[in-house]
Amino acid sequence: MKVNVRLFATLRERAGASSIDIELPERATVDDALDVLRERAELADALARLPVRVAVNREYVELGAALHADDELALITPVSGGC
Amino acid sequence: MHARISAEPLSLSDVAKLVAHPAAGAIVTFQGTTREVDRLDYEAYVEMAEPYMRRLLRECLEQHGLRALAAEHRVGSVPLGEASVVVAASAAHRQEAFAGARAAIDRIKAEVPIWKRELSGGEARWVGGVLP
Numbered sequence: 001m002k003v004n005v006r007l008f009a010t011l012r013e014r015a016g017a018s019s020i021d022i023e024l025p026e027r028a029t030v031d032d033a034l035d036v037l038r039e040r041a042e043l044a045d046a047l048a049r050l051p052v053r054v055a056v057n058r059e060y061v062e063l064g065a066a067l068h069a070d071d072e073l074a075l076i077t078p079v080s081g082g083c
Numbered sequence: 084m085h086a087r088i089s090a091e092p093l094s095l096s097d098v099a100k101l102v103a104h105p106a107a108g109a110i111v112t113f114q115g116t117t118r119e120v121d122r123l124d125y126e127a128y129v130e131m132a133e134p135y136m137r138r139l140l141r142e143c144l145e146q147h148g149l150r151a152l153a154a155e156h157r158v159g160s161v162p163l164g165e166a167s168v169v170v171a172a173s174a175a176h177r178q179e180a181f182a183g184a185r186a187a188i189d190r191i192k193a194e195v196p197i198w199k200r201e202l203s204g205g206e207a208r209w210v211g212g213v214l215p
Contacts, residue, residue: 009126009198010209051214055196058131060215074128074196080212081125081156081197082168082188083115 001026001069003033011075014046024067030054031063033073050077084144085153086136088129088197093155098171102151107173109180113188115168117161120203125158125167128196132156139190147183149174154187156197167199 005020012018022036034054038047054061055074067073085101095114102110117123140152150173161167168191172184193213200209 006128008128008196009200012126053215055128055131058128058134074131076128076196076215077198078212078214079192079194079196080199080210081127081195082192083117083123 001028001067003028003067003069003071003073005033005037006072006074008074008077010046010050010077011043015040015042028067029063030056030061030065030067030073033067034063037075047075052077084137084140084151085155086133086140087155088127088133088136089155089157090159091157093157093166093169095166095169095171098153098155098169101153102171102173104150104173106175107150107180108175109177110171110173111177111180111184112172113168113170113184114166115188116166117163120163120201122160122162122202123167124160124200124202124207125156126198126200127156127158129158132195132197136191136195139194140187143172143183143187143190147172147174147186148179149183152183152187154191156191156195158197 053076144152154170174180194215
């Protein structure tokens with residue numbers, strides 16, 4: 001199944017794209033998606049260095065959460081809004 | 084409950100007007116301002132940040148017994164001296180208004196998917212933050 005991954009800030013710059021599609025087996029979890037993303041050359045270094053929280057369909061979720069086809073998964077590195 | 088992500092300059096007096104109410108004896112406002120660098124560039128996951136901020140404000144309003152609460156965060160380039168975030172809280176009395184405004188800005192900084200990059204002396208770097 002296909003899942004859309006949104007990237008921001010450092011990760012967006014590393015990937016050279018604000019969103020990428022990845023292919024996952026049926027019944028994959030957020031953790032499975034992270035494993036796939038860590039294997040991508042352009043993201044590997046940054047994902048080894050930065051902690052990430054994941055949002056699915058615009059809600060923060062835990063690593064064990066199930067994914068479904070066409071979900072929007074966002075990689076949220078440490079946030080720094082405000083001043 | 085007013086929450087907005089905006090690429091335009093923010094106005095403290097505009098958000099203060101949004102929370103004014105005949106039963107509110109106190110309005111506390113907060114403005115976060117770019118300091119010490121040439122400019123800050125903010126990037127947001129807007130589709131999530133706006134509804135998340137609205138829900139966060141609703142929780143602060145209930146926890147602190149506020150009459151109303153409003154916040155706006157800017158995205159894009161924010162030059163030295165301009166506001167990147169504004170918050171206004173109204174309540175019957177000042178204690179609740181101060182506590183509610185404080186809780187709102189603290190949670191916005193720690194939880195809403197927004198990132199900033201500092202530009203200073205020709206160098207740019209993403210600012211380390213808090214994992215939500």
